[in-house]
Amino acid sequence: AQSVSQHNHHVILSEAASLELGCNYSYGGTVNLFWYVQYPGQHLQLLLKYFSGDPLVKGIKGFEAEFIKSKFSFNLRKPSVQWSDTAEYFCAVKESDSGGKLQFGAGTQVVVTP
């Protein structure tokens, strides 16, 4: 069965620090990959997505992610975080031929201190 693993459950860092969140998945076929963000008390919103093409994907708010097929990874990065980036971040995977099942990782809670 497909699974999605996020390496860190909690990350605390200071403003202007760089952020990298790990995500690995288990499915060996073609996948669509997503990062979602959930700000406190809000619903999930899409940060960025990868379907095909350039493995380095740029999203909103200065986030980017790199798909490394050989490592089954889709890590999220931001060079310099802001206090407003405090949120929970979810990696999600959809098998391209699955008919639509979108599976989420456990999430990483990121706290950015002023």
Add this chain to the structure above:
Amino acid sequence: DAGVIQSPRHEVTEMGQEVTLRCKPISGHNSLFWYRQTMMRGLELLIYFNNNVPIDDSGMPEDRFSAKMPNASFSTLKIQPSEPRDSAVYFCASRTGGNTEAFFGQGTRLTVV
């Protein structure tokens, strides 16, 4: 479009009562998902529909949970009878076919006392 609309936003009910959560997907979207979010288990996929047909309900916890999608613009998730451990935020999401992302509703925060 107003996005995915869920109702109610908050529900407090007593153990044993029936609870019905509602979702209106984005017009034109043909896949709909129900997720449950708790601190302990994170975001769990309960069930998803393609073209109003349930495709995978393996995430539905037990027989107390049921979901329907009578038409393309409406879905319900019912819990009968409800239990305190059902307390969670329930999200509905929808997407079109092909390579597209899912759009989430605001969620329903359910508290069973």
